[in-house]
Amino acid sequence: MGQIDNELFKRLSDAVVDMDEDEAIAAANEVVERGIDAYQAIEKGLSAGMERAGQFFDEEEYFIPELLMCSDAMYAGMDVLKPHLRSDGAAEKHKVVIGVVEGDTHDIGKNLVKIMLETSGFDVTDLGRDIPPARFVETAKEIGANIIALSTLMTTTMDGMGAVVRQLSEEGIRDRFKVIVGGGPISQGFADRIGADGYAVNAADAIRLARALVAPAEAAA
Template sequence: MSINNKEFFQKLSDAVVEMDEDEVITLSNEIVAQGIDAYDAIDQGLSHGMEKAGKLFEEEEYFIPELLLCSDAMYAGLDVLKPHIKVNAHGVKHKVVIGVVEGDTHDIGKNLVKIMLETSGFEVFDLGRDIPPQQFVDKAKEVNADIIALATLMTTTMDGMDEVVHLLKKENIKDRYKVVIGGGPISQSFADKIGADGYAVNAADAVKLARRLVSDPSEVAV
């Protein structure tokens, strides 16, 4: 990647953090015009900016209004860039059921993961946010999913992830699905503790993990 591209991505990230929707749109259009990879722009620009905004929120430098304005800027950029992503389709699509666990209504991170999975050739069934554990299991059985992806940004709702794994084991169907988890308070040690098959720190990492899990079922580590 050239220095020019890196500078574009950094400006895009900064514009998201600065809640500058117009600048995000301008930069995104320029990225498209110059033929710069749209997926990389989302990953290293828009997503990076939202991660920074999330940290500012955690540090109480930003509050809900600022975070919402950052997300508005990010989605404005997504509207421009998403149609220009080169989809990597390889015949049969692996299926992912994704959602934010019950009690949590934060879905920006989940939405980014969904977009990047779709553009990487996965068929994604998005349940949305505040989803009860049984609903993940039911949907996975309904669509014959390969992966169940669970997200949360709250420590108080992490137990919902554990409950999904518990329900799968209770029905003796855990071996049918790979369970991946992610979000601010989540760690690899928590994934190990509840018996999940992997943990992703961000959207790009989630795609890499998903690819590994469906290409080599024996590999479960990140």
């Protein structure tokens, strides 16, 4: 790989960290013009930048407004690069269905997890907010998801998470999916009680959890 490639990847990464949409687009255009592999540019440029932004968030250098702006820059660069992805370039991605459970419309946390999951190479189907349990199950079956990710900020809607797990069990397909939960009132204890596969305290933790949960499948493949 040439020096120019690496410089461009660094520019993409910095553009994300610096929340600079215009620079992300400019660098992405240059990647395309020079015929550099778009998949690598996303991986080593935009995603790497988002990962750095996530670290800043962990360290309380960045907060939610900064992360949203970083993700805007990442997606701006992504829009330029995506049409140039060679379909055989990327490995089969793990699939995640994500959404905020029924009765809740707080979705900042869910959006961050979605962004970070996409950044980490997951194929994410975002159902949005206020989603009834049955829709999570239907969608997971439909797309053959590996992970169902449930979010809520309100104690009033926590029960919906248990309902998803119950429905999976009732349909005899519980072991086909990993269920992960997160949000303000959720705890590891709650995750254990409803029989979820994992709990994440924040977006960065959710990525670690999702990776860990799909890792055995990868080793077996």
